[in-house]
Amino acid sequence: MKRVAYPQMGNLGISVKSFLWELGAEPIEPSPISKRTMDLGVQNAPEFACLPLKVNLGNHLESIEKGAEYLLMAGGIGPCRFGYYGEVQREILQDLQKDAEMIVIEPNIFSIYWSFNYLHGGFVSPLRLYRILKFAMKKMKAIDDLERITQYLRPRAKKPQQVNLRYQKYLKLLDQAASEDRIKELKAEGIERLQELNNPEVKDVVHVGIVGEIYQVLEPYVSLNIEEKLGEMGVQVHRELFLSHWVMDHILKRVDRSSYINAATPYLGAMIGGHGQETVGQAVLYAREGLDGVIQLAPFTCMPEIVAESILPVVSEREQIPILSLFFDEHSGEAGVQTRIEAFVDLIKRRSERSVLA
Amino acid sequence: MRGYLGIDVGSVSTNIVFTNEQMEVLDSLYIRTQGRPIDAVQRGMAQMYDKDGDLQILGVGTTGSGRHLIGAMVGADCIKNEITAHAVAASHLNPEVRTVLEIGGQDSKIILLRQGIVVDFAMNTVCAAGTGSFLDQQASRLGIPIEKFGELALQSQNPVRIAGRCSVFAESDMIHKQQMGHNTSDIIAGLCAALVRNYLNNVGKGKNIQEPVTFQGGVAANVGIRQAFEDALKVQVIVPEHYNVMGAIGCALLAREEVHNGEKSSKFKGFEMLDMEFQASSFECDGCPNHCEVINFKQNGKLIARWGARCPRWEVG
Structure with missing residues (x-):
């Protein structure tokens, strides 16, 4: 199994992780972004690049320490510099003599299909890929729905921190969810448990x-x-x-x-x-x-x-x-x-x- | 004497005002914070108390970057950000005011008001060129007392052009001009113009500056900068009497609002606080990957407040 790492962006990791498992690769979870991640990125990135380059470079470096052999990165077709960051990071990691292969996914179906076949290490039928993607997408949607409710409830709860705690708890549970039924169940339960914190007196x-x-x-x-x-x-x-x-x-x-x-x-x-x-x-x-x-x-x-x-x-x-x-x-x-x-x-x-x- | 206390704890200076119930400023202090806000506030309040032993405090407000710390220490009725505090003070003194220019030790801001309501504001983001600290530094490099800086600029007949985009470049440009043989007053006048240009292009960018304009914050003492503003904006720039403690006046006003003109009793801890020992310390929580930096605030060894955590785990019961 290929040991594959991916950069950190909000809750993206949860869906990518389950996608990689289903595809037959071993996901290496990035360490949560910390001062150290930032420092590593800032030290090795060009100063005038924007934050995503620096933070993601920090993620890559930390993941390599954890044993990642492949690094996933999103590409792009501009006109924003981000589309080129994967290539820049590839060069920087080469200069640092890091032994990990960068896989840049461009936003078109062919690049995506090719990369996924490569990660799997053989042919994946389009139908299987469709199922895997659909599952990851379900997770992503469930998370986004919970986040919307969290945004609604924070100003309306007696203790906004309680809302954050409950939301985090359901993120963790969704991370482990292995079937579409389980995702559905967790989403319904999460919404209900979050709604309990609503204080109708807040106007x-x-x-x-x-x-x-x-x-x-x-x-x-x-x-x-x-x-x-x-x-x-x-x-x-x-x-x-x-x-x-x-x-x-x-x-x-x-x-x-x-x-x-x-x-x-x-x-x-x-x-x-x-x-x-x-x-x-x-x-x-x-x-x-x-x-x-x-x-x-x-x-x-x-x-x-x-x-x-x-x-x-x-x-x-x-x-x-x-x-x-x-x-x-x-x-x-x-x-x-x-x-x-x-x-x-x-x-x-x-x-x-x-x-x-x- | 009954009245309200306003404390503005900034990066460079700590300002304290005491006003009577009609909000006239009876006493004001401007102390260097010197990196020890707790100490600065205790010193300042002790000075005030020594002058008048029967001060009766109806309400206290804190503002500035140290507002939460000092708010917990004195028992503030109102803890407000400095933008709101400055705007409130400016429109209290002159209800007509439409633009507030404020330049302090390490930050500068512009506030636009219409009918006494803040409608827009901006603060310097990544650059401190043009703030008080930089002027201070240049004055001491040239061996001119900061109080004389502005007057000297006004004497200039022919200001030189200084690159004010960045304080490092401004300094090397000033040195260059001085080695070329320009006289000091022309260089200083050029610096004032450059700083104002920088302020208007950064903080004031895209802002609709309308009269009346007031200029407050420590740098307003500098008549050279004030003149440069008038030249650049082609309007009259008013410097209020208490320009350097406007933030403190603003939070005293907000404190009065909070205690409903003295009907509600204040949370102020009293001047006994001057003999108490306050201690702030921090630790990194390892409960989850957030690694929050939590601050413990102790009064005479007893924990009275905690902040910095993103979950209820460290709430003081």
């Missing part, structure tokens, strides 16, 4: 939409657990970016993008790479849906998000919605983020008090 919940670059949005470590922090301040977080949504959109091409493209067009009429146009379009949509504010999350030096950032003030003015942009790198401090989001939530609360009085 004034603030609604904030999260937009931005996918890695920054999905990996809580690099954005300093911003969703948990907002939840504790009485904010319900909304976002469109979920792993299952991304797979449906980019791999299975099943998502209708017209709504956000239409919304973005008066402000940004072209696809500029990454999630730049989605960020602008989604901010407009959130304003029209009546959310109280929007927060943009992006890694420092991210080109598409920088373009979006300079457009968002116009969106904020015309669509009448407060927008906060936060950029992160390895130097980002907890205190700075806390101060900004606290001030942002204050801004929203005082604004709505005023509109009630008027």
Whole structure:
């Protein structure tokens, strides 16, 4: 069996792990991102690359220590630098004389099919692959559904930390789930157990939409657990970016993008790479849906998000919605983020008090 | 004397104000934090208490980067971020104010208000060029007392152009200009203009700056920077009387709001606190892969607060 490692991004690992098992490879779980992961990545990566390159390089290095022989990495077709990170990491690891083979999965069916056959070490029938993928996808969806409920409940529970604990517990159980029935059962049970924490007395919940670059949005470590922090301040977080949504959109091409493209067009009429146009379009949509504010999350030096950032003030003015942009790198401090989001939530609360009085 | 206490614990300075019930500032202190916030606050409050032994505190507010620590120490009624605190103070003094420029020791911010409500704000992110610490450093390199820095800039007839994008480059550019033979006041005036340019391009980028504009924070003492702002923005820039303690005034105001003008009793621990021993220490929790850095805060050896954990495991009962 090939010993295969994969980088850490939110809850992606749970689905990838069960996918690899089913495929007949041995998954090497990445160590949870820590200061050490960051340090390893930052030391060996070019300084002006964005966080995903550094963090994932750190993941690879730690996984090699744990005995990984193969490293999975996502590719891309730009115009965002991320698509090239797999190749850059391959070169860096070669320079470091690390003995592991990098497998870059490009977002097209052939590359995916070829890579999976290679990992399996022989021919996998398309039908079998379909079944395996369907199973992994079920897990991914169940996790995303639980996460949405967690976002809803954090501001509405007596103790938001309790919600986080229960959510983590069901993530662990889903990680071990080995059949579709078990996933279904766990999802229903998890939703019920989370709902128990709902406190119907909580009334004034603030609604904030999260937009931005996918890695920054999905990996809580690099954005300093911003969703948990907002939840504790009485904010319900909304976002469109979920792993299952991304797979449906980019791999299975099943998502209708017209709504956000239409919304973005008066402000940004072209696809500029990454999630730049989605960020602008989604901010407009959130304003029209009546959310109280929007927060943009992006890694420092991210080109598409920088373009979006300079457009968002116009969106904020015309669509009448407060927008906060936060950029992160390895130097980002907890205190700075806390101060900004606290001030942002204050801004929203005082604004709505005023509109009630008027 | 009855009144409210506002404490702003910043990276460089700790500011304490005492106001009467009408929110007039009766006493204000500006102390260097020197990396020991607990000590700085105890020293400052002792000074205040020595001056007037029968201070009666109706409410206390804390702000600044040390707000949680000091909030737990004094028993604050209100712990607020510095953006809200500065905005509240500015609009209390001048309800019409629409733009607040604030430059402190290590951060700078811009706050936009409309009808007394914050509608937008920004803080410097990855660059500290143009903040008080850098000006301090340059003043001491040139051997000019920081208090004289601004006046000297105003004497300049022909400011030189300094690259203000980054404090390291600004410094080497200044040295270059000085070796070329430019006089000190022209270089300093050039530096002020460069810092303002940098501020407006970074923090003030894309912000709709409207009058009235107030300028607060420690750097507002520098008339050179103030002049550079007026030249760049073509508006009048107002520096309020208590420009360097506005954050503290803001949190005193918020504390008054919190205790409903003194109807609700304050959580303030009293001046006995000055003789108590406070101790903060940290440890890394190994309960799960999050490895939270948990802070223990002890008063006279007894644990009174803990923070930094992401789950309820370390809650103080």
